[in-house]
Amino acid sequence: MNGTCGWPPSSANSASSDTIIRQRHASAGRNRARGEEFEAMDVLSDRYQSSDYDVIENQLHTEDEQLLAKQKIPKFIWQLEMKRWFVMLLIGMTTAAIAAGVDICIDVLAGSKYSLVASYFAHKVDDISILIPFFLWMGIDVVFVFLAAMLVVYGEPVAAGSGIPQIKCYLNGVLVPHVVRFKTLLCKVIGIIFAVSGGLAVGKEGPMIHAGSVVAAGVSQGKSTTFRRDLKIFRDFRTDHEKRDFVSGGAAAGVAAAFGAPIGGVLFSLEEGASFWNQSLTWRIFFASMTCSFTLNVLLSYYNGNPWSLSSPGLINFGEFTGIDYHGYEILLFLLMGVIGVCWAAFNAINYKITVFRMKYVYRGSMCVMEVIVIAILTVSLSFLSIYLGKDCQPVTQYVENPLQLFCGDGEYSASASLFFSTPEESVKTLFHAREGSISFLTLLPFCVIYFLLATLTYGLSIPSGLFIPCLLAGAAWGRLFGMFLHYLSPTPEVFSACGLYALIGAAAQLGGVIRMTISLTVILMEATHNITYGLPLMLVLITAKWVGDIFNHGLYDIHIELHSVPLLHWGPPPVSSHIKASDVMNHPVVTLNTIENVGRLMDILLKNDHNGFPVVDPYDETRILGGTFRGLIIRSQLSVLLKNKAFTSWPTSNEPRKRIQLDDFRNEYPRFTEIADISITDRERECSIDLRPFMNPSPYSVSKEASLPRMFRLFRALGLRHLVVTDGHNRVVGIVTRKDLARYRYNSHRNRGLEELPIVSI
Amino acid sequence: MCASTSAKPVTFCEKCGEQYQGVLDVVEEIKKDHDCRDKLLNSDILQIVQKMNTFVMDLWMDGNCDNCFTQNQNEPPDVNYREFSNDTKQFLILFNQTQECFKTYNHTDTDIYGGDIVSNKTLCQKCRKNYIHLNEFYGQMGSIGSLCMDLVEMMNVTRQQWNQVHCTEHTTNYTSVVSISVFCCSLPVLFYLFAMFITRKRVILGRKCVFYYYVMLYYVI
Secondary structure, three states: OOOEOOOOOOOOOHHHHHHHHHHHHHOOOHHHHHOEEEOHHHOEEOOOEEOOOOOOOOHHHHHHHHHHHHOOHHHHHHHHHHHHHHHHHHHHHHHHHHHHHHHHHHHHHHHHHHHHHHHHHHHOOOHHHHHHHHHHHHHHHHHHHHHHHHHHHHHOHHHOEOOHHHHHHHHHOEEOOOOOOHHHHHHHHHHHHHHHHOOOOOEOHHHHHHHHHHHHHHHOOOEEOOOOEEOOOOHHHOOHHHHHHHHHHHHHHHHHHHHOOHHHHHHHHHHHOHHHOOHHHHHHHHHHHHHHHHHHHHHHHHHOOOOOOOOOOOOOOOOOOOOOOOOOOHHHHHHHHHHOOHHHHHHHHHHHHHHHHHHHHOOEHHHHHHHHHHHHHHHHHHHHHHHHHOOOEEEOOOOOOOOOOOOOOOOEEEHHHHHHOOOHHHHHHHHHHOOOOOOOHHHHHHHHHHHHHHHHHHOOOOOEOEOHHHHHHHHHHHHHHHHHHHHHHOOOOOOOOOHHHHHHHHHHHHHHHHHOOOHHHHHHHHHHOOOHHHHHHHHHHHHHHHHHHHHHOOOHHHHHHHHOOOOOOOOOOOOOOOOOEHHHHOEOOOOOEEOEEEHHHHHHHHHHOOOOEEEEEOOOOOOOOOOOEEEEEEEHHHHHHHHHOOOOOEOOOOOOOOOOOOHHHHHHHOOOOOOHHHOOOOHHHHOOEEEOOOOOEOOOOEEEOOOEHHHHHHHHHHHOOOEEEEEOOOOEEEEEEEHHHHHOEEEEOOOOOEEEEOOEEOO | OHHHHOOOOOOHHHHOHHHHHHHHHHHHHHHHOHHHHHHHHOOOOOOHHHHHHHHHHHHHHHOOHHHHEOOOOOOOOOOOOOOEOHHHHHHHHHHHHHHHHHHHHOOOOOOOOOOOOOOOHHHHHHHHHHHHHHHHHHHOOOOHHHOOHHHHHHHHHHHHHHHHHOOOOOOOOHHHHHHHHHHHHHHHHHHHHHHHHHOOOOEEEEEOOOOOOOOEEEEEO
8 A cells, every 4th residue: 555644635536646647747847837836725625525514304304303203202302312421421431541541551661661771871871882772762762653653654644643633624514534533543542652652752632632533423423334333323423413513522522631621621622613512512522521531530540559549630740830829020921921922933834844845745655754763863862962961960859750860970860861861741840840940051941942843843744743742841941941041130039930830831832822722722721730820821821922923824733724725614704705795606507406317317417526415406498498496405425325225216117116215224324425436227227217305405505696705604604514505586506605615715814915715626 | 956956967867766756755645635735735826836746747757767767566666666777777887887988098087977078099999899889778778758868868978979089980982972963863854855856846736727716736746
């Protein structure tokens, strides 16, 4: 299998890309003269389909509901609600189990790696023999990282990166291929264990959120396409609408597992899926995230040897910040730290340039794996160099894990080793809680610069990689430096707070400046530090960092989404766009189907193009003046079920059996419907006709062609539509609007400063 | 008080065992008598007695002083039974040997416990064995968090003295180690240069048609 890294997924439309490549070779050299080069950020891909949250209220649906009405409605509704809560409980517990497994595996692997290398460092320090532990360290890291890269490149390319951009797209309504499959979960979880143990500048938080979403998508359907098992439960949840609600719960559970922040998880889901919210969903998602946090707490307490002590609600533990309070005037200093958000915007800019370079030059599977190995070697070499050249020796206390003595005297350890030679979470805790003066300026400054560069280089590699911990660590280093600088300037020690607090504020500023999430990040950090009094400075710093950073570029997740040309619909329509009418936006001419359609014509239409929604109209007469009234909308997936079950209305002879289609036939096929090309229709059957009226949506949402872009955008986004039909004054179909058509219009505040229209491409 | 005189270097556990025991006994007596307890422990806001009791108990607990002595399970610890454990005795023997060795070979003839040593080679040679024995024994006594504070202090002082003598000289070969590390650091640069010049660039080429907003674009390698 030929591996590629990152997006775009190459599984679909591979035939067309082959032809394109052949074209290129045939006319090599001429293309340059004919074409111009486009940036990935300036185009939209047509590869991405939308989810459909509109309920198809066709005749089958109505009959189904009436059948239920004859039975006991209250019991059915009550049972459905209980099922929903039970599924949320399952989601919470499964996500917690996965998170605990990841944490324990990383603890074991990384712990044994560090103690092994430390034992070599204890003896072989003189002369060149120090290279032995160095190469051992490098060797172990390369092996781990190689495994992680192989899993992603040759297993499932969607598992690369953080997973949060993909989940953002999914909650927005874009179907990113393979994003919630079991194989993705497997590659992601095993990959992140090896990536973190391999010493790279990555965290395990983003992958937890992705894992929670996959768990939710899988558990809520009650069947697995990978394992070909159908448990026949949860049939009512086999629609895009229900699945998405559960995925929101899964994402919240993932956040709760990663940070020990259940409320932060709920707000994270809220921030990403704002327009599809309702109160009962909020309550259920909160239940899922609390269950997840609690289960994880119990599992980890067993692992730590204190069963039921319930002291580790999340994977990240920032330690206790008791007794460290800030003075009122220091809030101004915190704001200043947020304003120096120009550094954080630089992080995004550097990563953007590197990602564009990677998309252009590093796309083959083998190159991607090589790149990961090379970056791992760089990380180890820079860490080793800093430790080797560092002269900072501190006395050993009981709070130091794996102290490296190196060139220090007995009873002392190297302070730069405590930062470089440990997992990122340990380093963060060191920076937050170390005593004043236990890390010198000369150790911290190189660490800050090196880690900043490593973090921006590492995000975007073909491994599962979280972004939270690297940003927190780089920011904590910077913040602590700022705090030490203030202490140096101040006349008395009491004027400014502890350096650890400045480290926390710096970490928040960095994270907010890179990711630009607002309320959810504030609450996550507040919950992770177990201290509400830090809420105000955290919020101010995050707001300042976001506003300053937004002057220069977008958040890193948004940049990556734009680089992959995903048609994402933002929170609102682009400003000053009311002059754009539906007739400008819509897709035309539209392929329509007649209410009673000939099977042969239907097959031809379905095979010739890859539209997903077809307006159903009254048949035209020969003159094409009468007829054509808009009657309904039918989806390709429904048509494939009808054709597969041969639900024709007229048959060649009267002896053919008539199969009555049930709603369950549609539910059983969800989510992967049979491809039209795989359905065999004989020539005799091609002459049959099929009545679409019982199956189509009899009143889909439609707008007149005078509707403005903001109006259509709000309708589309609020209701989660997939198609919006445009009609003229006589209720005839003139066009159809899909997500791509609306997402084309983008307000670019950074480069062109205006409303721009993006071309849609087939990449 | 006893605690303030044995504060630095820390010999609190060793010297103040009697006083600690005395405090324990008196508090026991007070607690048994209800009348006494109310009058002494609960009757005023400042609660000096209570605070002093807490202070003494905390010092003893934080210093892990019980670890220095043998654990007597049968009877309540009494000043007559309080003797050093075997580990403590062994450690003290080694420590005294090391200090004697330092004293012998130190050129300035002052009492050096907690004082400065001048660096010299003979001291390194002769006292190295003693020091290594002490170090190893200390290492296998247990983790720092559970050791008696007196012993930890003695070990720290010895180590500081040893560090001053600069006996464990490590040889460093800066040129080779740094050059190899720098070579490893430059591997990514070489890789990216290789990628840029050797592999074919993957671009999105295309042409904008005038009348339609659809553009014929494709990924080309």
